[in-house]
Amino acid sequence: MEPSLLRRAVETARTTASELGLQVDDVRVVHNSDRVALRLLPCDVLARVAPSEHLAEAAFEVEVARRLADAGAPVGELDPRVAPRVQVRDAFAVSLWTYYEPVGTEITPADYADAFLRHHAALRRIDVDAPHFTDRVAVALAGVDDPERSPELPHADRAFLHDTLAGLSAAAGADRTRDQLLHGEPHPGNLLNTRRGPLFIDLATCCRGPIEFDLAHGPEAAAEHYPGADPALVHRCRALNWALFSAWRWRRDDRMPDRAHWRAEGLDRVRTALDRI
Structure with missing residues (x-):
C-alpha cells in the first residue's frame, strides 16, 4: 500500500480492535502488499487489512480458516476473543487473527x-x-x-x-x-x-x-x-x-x-x- 493508504489502514485496524474490546497501544507492520498484516500490541493480534473491494476474498478466507480449525488442520487461527467474521470500516475489510511468534529453526x-x-x-x-x-x-x-x-x-x-x-x-x-x-x-x-x-x-x-x-x-x-x-x-x-x-x-x-x-x-x-x- 502507498504510505497514505497504509496510514489509514493502520488507524482502521487500531480503531476496529479497540471497538471490539482489545487494547491497542502500538501497531507494527508485519507485511505490506495489496493488503497489510499488522501486529497490534499489547493485545497481540494479527490484523489483516485490505481495501473493501477485497471483502469477498477476506470473508472466504475467514470461513475457510474457521472450518479448517474445527477440522484440526495445522493453520493459523482467528483470534478467539472476537466474532469470526470480517469487519468493514472506512473502506477497509479487517479480519483479526491469532499472532504466532515465529521460531527461528528451519522447517525440514x-x-x-x-x-x-x-x-x-x-x-x-x-x-x-x-x-x-x-x-x-x-x-x-x-x-x-x-x-x-x-x-x-x-x-x-x-x-x-x-x-x-x-x-x-x-x-x-x-x-x-x-x-x-x-x-x-x-x-x-x-x-x-x-x-x-x-x-x-x-x-x-x-x-x-x-x-x-x-x-x-x-x-x-x-x-x-x-x-x-x-x-x-x-x-x-x-x-x-x-x-x-x-x-x-x-x-x-x-x-x-x-x-x-x-x-x-x-x-x-x-x-x-x-x-x-
Missing part, C-alpha cells in the same frame, strides 16, 4: 511434508465452494493475452507464457479424479514455524486440484516424503506455478517490490522448471 522437508499431509486430510473433511486451479490459470492467461493489462511484456515472452500456461494447465488438470480441496499457494512464506509446529496461513487461495499442485509450491525434497505423490506431475505443476508467478509480475497494476528483478527471474525459473520435465 520431512516436517513440511507432514504438515501437507495433515492439512490435506483436514481439507478433505470440509466442504467449501472453491474454484479449480485451472480457473486461476485462465485468469492469468487472460492477462498475458491482453496487451492493455500487460503492456510491457515482450512479444516473444508473451507467446512463451501463453503456451506454457495453456499447455501445463491442460496436462496437470486432465485427471479430475485426483482432485481435492487445496491450500493453493503453500509456499514457504505461507508456512510459519511456531511453538505449535508448522502452521499454514493465507487461506484465501484455497482451490481444487491434485495434491501435486500444492506440493510444487514447497521445497523440492518435501514431495519425496509425501506418500503417493506423482514426481512427474509435481515437476509439471512447479513449472506451471512459476508461469503463474511470472504472469502476475507482468500485470500493469502489479505492486510487488523489486518487480523488474522478479519479472526476469520468474521467466528464468519457468525455463529451468520446464527443462526438468
